[in-house]
Amino acid sequence: MLKRKSLVLILVVLLTISLITACGQKTEAPAPKEEVKSEPVKAKDITLIVPNSPGKGMDTYARMIAPYIEKHYPGAKIIVKNIVGAGGVVGTNQLWHSKPDGLTFAFTSFPSVLLADLSEAEGVQFKATEFTYLGRAATEPRVFAVGGKSEFNTIEDLAKAGRPIKFPSQGMDEDFFAAAVMAKALGFQLNQITGYEGNADTALAVIKGEGDGHITALSDALPMIKAGDKKPILMFSPERVKDFPDVPTALEITSGEAQDFMKVLTNMIVAHRCFFGPPGMDPEVTTEFRAAITKALADPELLEKAAKANSEIVPMDGDKLQATVDEIAASAQKIIGPMKQALADIK
Amino acid sequence: MLTASWHGLLALFDPTSILFMSIGVLFGVVIGILPGLGGIAAMALILPFSLSLEPVAALAMLLGAHVATIFGSSITSILFNIPGASKSIALCFDGYPMTQRGEGARALGAAAMASLIGGLIGAIFLTLTLPIMKAIMMALGPPEYFIMALWGLSVIAIFSSGSLLKGLTAAGFGLLLSFVGMDPVSGTARFTFGSLFLLDGFDFAVVVIGLFAVSEMIKLYITGGSIVKAQTTSEMGSVWIGVRDVFIHWKLVVRSSLLGLFIGALPGVGASIGGIAAYGMAAQTSKNKETFGTGNVEGVIAPEATNAANEGGGLVPTLGFGIPGGESMAILLSAFIVMGITPGRDMLENHMDIVFSIVWIIVVANVITTIGGLLLAKHLVKVTTLPSSVLIPVLLPICLVGAYAIKGRIKDVIVVVVFGIIGYIMDKYKYSRADMAIGMVLGLMLERYMHISIKLYGNLFFLTRPVTLILFLVVLGTIFYPFIRGYIANKRNADESGVQ
Incomplete structure (x- = not known):
């Protein structure tokens, strides 16, 4: 009888491990934060949506940078959430519908977001150029x-x-x-x-x-x-x-x-890996947020870590990124024709 | 060459390397046991911890975890019909019936030993044939992959012994399911009914957990009792019988291992296909063909040896060109880059000792896993004698949590339950679930490579490319050979009786 009990115990342990693994999907903690913060500013939980699979390039970048945004954004506690599906459309839709209160933002590849929008991909509910752009982490030719x-x-x-x-x-x-x-x-x-x-x-x-x-x-x-x-x-x-x-x-x-x-x-391609929030974010919060991201991306500790992981940081300030996106928005209509033509050629 | 191999081995026999490899192996077995999670998950989870280690120790931990998941997933496939990773699905076909017969320990013993020998043969042949493997990889392309997928489909005949029509129906259902989601060629949404969840298609690992594991829980709940229906003699003896089985069928082990190495070297041909192809090969060449699917130990040995050897094969494109041979190799590649090693020609010319260290790591990790597996088998098998009232409440949540853990989507849990019910009904009315799984895993591969081949080489690509044509004829030959043999045998019998 005792043996049977120990067997059951083993099974329960296994179950617990699997539960932990499953939960690990979302709560995999970013590196521990420094303790003492000089003044307890309004503490807030901020969700960072990553519409890409955990462990892949985009996710690695997001999780590497998130703790540094926390460090330079007083009171912020960032929770990275992978919302995968339909090539990133599911997660990006979710950001589009979230409140523009600065408590939700996203990190992914700008070209995929823009092209999903322009090519009228299945299920797209957002307008790529109307998001509030907060800062670029990296780009490469x-x-x-x-x-x-x-x-x-x-x-x-x-x-x-x-x-x-x-x-x-x-x-x-x-x-x-x-x-x-x-x-x-x-x-x-x-x-x-x-x-x-x-x-x-x-x-x-x-x-x-x-x-x-x-x-x-x-x-x-x-x-x-x-x-x-x-x-x-x-x-x-x-x-x-x-x-x-x-x-x-x-x-x-x-x-x-x-x-x-x-x-x-x-x-x-210049805009590539960037942070962005829902459309119509409060200007004051936007400025604060952009400044925090700019500071985070200049943190020497992060740069050292990034160089070691071969994930180079090539930052661009939010304002400048927004200008680039606005430029794209002005001319985006021109490229729809050639895009439709290219799609028609393979179908 | 030999000195490089020796240096590679010496670097590995550093206490820290062995320690971290053991940690990796232990972790890998546990991850392997969890349904749905396989080598990729194990490596991805352990990667952050390995980055601060010495290169050899880091590789030992990563690859140790990866190698160990193979046996870990085989354990649950054999004992509970729960494929721990989608590539160990073929272990369910005969391993689980063996457990039901009370031969679980024998199956585990055979799996552990086959895994060891498969890993060894894979590693040795990889070393000897690295230049040739590279040439083979360069010579084969999408048209050949297509023909190989076609050959894989012929395996469904094995499970269709009762009714060919039912077998084909099940396989057709599997093919149909594989087409749900985004068409890989033109990006069109198919059978999605406007649902974004369905746009990604059904995840094979999720469907398989439902089809095999959840449906088995339902069946167990209805019939009662425990998984083991009949108890055979002394269990520890059985483990050694399993080990002996591997040596009796040594030719099969060698063939399966080489097949695994070969499939692993072809990027774009998934590891799940390796196990199924090995299973088909074993069934087609076996003397006891009709007992496949009902608990034939050959059906356990072949896929396990193939899976173990597959890892070595996956290293060919990774080491040769710096192109990952699969998702797990992509993780290994990112580890290389952090260590400052550039895979490709540079590695083969200047870091040959690391290449050999990798080969040795696979060998040693296999030995550790097998020894552990053989010692554990006796105890693990006891779990299957537990009454269903204890087993179901524990295993069912593991299955559901596993389905959620694969992608972190709650809708996958619904999918797993739906396919559990479908699997139960299919089993009850004798529609082969194995056929359905094979149809599903091969569907996308068939479609993808047929389209690519047509675009590259025209509609008659299977006639115009010599290599493809030869492979195509071989496939036709293996499909029709049993029929021709049967026909000739019949005719001879008829002639002889006519003479008399």
């Missing part, structure tokens, strides 16, 4: 790379190929639209092969020569470029990248309507 053994060496070569360029892609993300517009502007035929599972799969397809080229974050492609497995032929960034002075940017080689598109795209 994106690169159009071809395989190391590819016959192409410059972006102009693609037009001379005399055959459709095979472009493996994951689906309707910013890279997909960028490639479609680029092909129109430079006059090369494009065969977008959608359906690859992720960035690793498209990278491998390009290295193997199954596809001609793909667009990815520069940091992802860098080791492969160094090893000679990939060749960069175009950058999506406001200026040429220091390490690759010979590789032109998308803005340089386009003109007219295509350049308008590339401007929006480049701005989108």
Whole structure:
């Protein structure tokens, strides 16, 4: 009988562990805060919505930065909440409907939010440019790379190929639209092969020569470029990248309507990983919040931690970010046409 | 080469490395036991603790946790029909019937030993064949993945012995379910009825917990008694019988391990398919084909060996190009970067000792897990003799919490219950749940790679690419061989009787 009791005990322990794991989904505590705060300002619980899966890049950034916002925002206690689903739409919808009282904000990739809105993706209830933008944590150039053994060496070569360029892609993300517009502007035929599972799969397809080229974050492609497995032929960034002075940017080689598109795209990439709140936030709270984020992103302790984790911090103040977004809002209508065209081409 | 291997081993036999590996293994077994959570969750949870360690100790802890989850998930698959991770689903097919027969310890023993040998063979062949594996990986692409998925579907014939029509119905239902959500090719929403929850599709791990575990609880509640229906002789003896089984079927172990290594080396072919493919291969080549699905120990050995060897295979694209061979390898990759190691050519040329350390870690972690598993098996099996009135109240919440823990969505708990009821009904009316699971896991892969292949190589891609054509013929051969063999045997019998 005693044995049976101990067995039951083991099962109960297991159950407890699983409960803890499940709860860990949400309450995984950020690093302990420093104790004594000089004055007990109005304590408030602030929810940080991360519409991406726990443990992935965006989530890692959010959880790394959150404790530092707490540190520089008196009285704030930030709870990171992963609300996943429909490629980030579920979490972003939730932010759109939350009260603009400064107690809820979000952190994710600006391009995905904007494109979900512009392409009228399933279930979108928000207007991407109407959120209150609070600050950017990081951005990095994106690169159009071809395989190391590819016959192409410059972006102009693609037009001379005399055959459709095979472009493996994951689906309707910013890279997909960028490639479609680029092909129109430079006059090369494009065969977008959608359906690859992720960035690793498209990278491998390009290295193997199954596809001609793909667009990815520069940091992802860098080791492969160094090893000679990939060749960069175009950058999506406001200026040429220091390490690759010979590789032109998308803005340089386009003109007219295509350049308008590339401007929006480049701005989108500039805004990349950012914090934003619901539309119509109180100006005073917004200023306070932006200042806290700016201070947090300049904290030397955070910068050291980020450098160690290879998650670089490239901050931009909330005001400046808001201006960038407003610029995008003014010209966003122009890119809807090319986007719809690109979508129609693959269906 | 040999000196590098030796240095790699020496670096591992540092007390701290062994200590952290043991911690990792222990943690991995526990995570593996929890339904739905597998190697990915284990590595993601333990990653923050490993970053401050020495590279070898950190890798030992991470990989130790990852390797141990395989056996951890097999334990619950075999004893309770609860797949601890979606890749151990094939263990339920024969492992659980063995437990019901009172041979749970034998199944656990066989699984532990198969895991050990599979891991060893995987690691050894990985070392020997790293350059060749890289070439194979480069040669195969989406058209070949498509053919492999097609071959996987042929496994449904095994579970359809009662009625082929019922088997096909179940598999069709599984395929249909896999299409719920966003179409991977054009981004169109399918069968979602405007629900954002359904837009992400059904999570395979969640459905499987419902289909196998929850439905089993319902059945147990209705029939009463305990999981074990008949008790066999001395249990400790049974563990060793299981170990012996592995050596009796050593050819099967070698074949399954190589299959696992091969599948692991192909990014884009998921680990859940590895176990199912190994199971199908075992059934098609076995002498006792008809006992598969009713508790044949070969059905436990093959998927377990494949899963263990799979890990080594996953290292090929990770080490060779710095491209993760799966989600768990993506976590390993981020750990590398923090340590200042760049996977890819640089690693293969300048950090060969670390490469060998990794291979050795897999070997040693497997040994630790197996020894622990063999010693524990005797005690674990006793749990299955508990009456249902004790088991159900404990196991059912674990299943529900597990379903929630996978993505942290409460609606997944509803999904798990609904599929529990569906699973119970299917089982009652003899529609194979295994067929449904196979249809579901292969559906997206078939669809994805068929579309990509057509776009890359045209509509007749399976005829125009030589490698694809050969594979396609092999698949056709394995599907029709039993029929042809049966036909010839019949004819010969008819001829002989005609002569007489």
